[in-house]
Amino acid sequence: MIALGYPGSPDTLHPVxxxxxxxxxxxxxxxDFVFEGQWQQAAPDANG
Incomplete structure (x- = not known):
């Protein structure tokens, strides 16, 4: 997924x-969310 467009001004947003x-x-x-082999077993490349 990619976003297209330009960032708007935060000044136009509702205060919240x-x-x-x-x-x-x-x-x-x-x-915390990239696993390999088994669930909850971090992938080796996910430590960096």
Missing amino acids: LRERELAPRSRKPLN
Whole structure:
């Protein structure tokens, strides 16, 4: 999936959505959801 278009201005968002858009982002580590062989067994390349 890819996104097409241009980012809009956060100033046009509802205040609740603007706060969410401008908040610092965090990501789950890959080894939390990339598995190989068995469920809950992290793939070797997912540790980085």
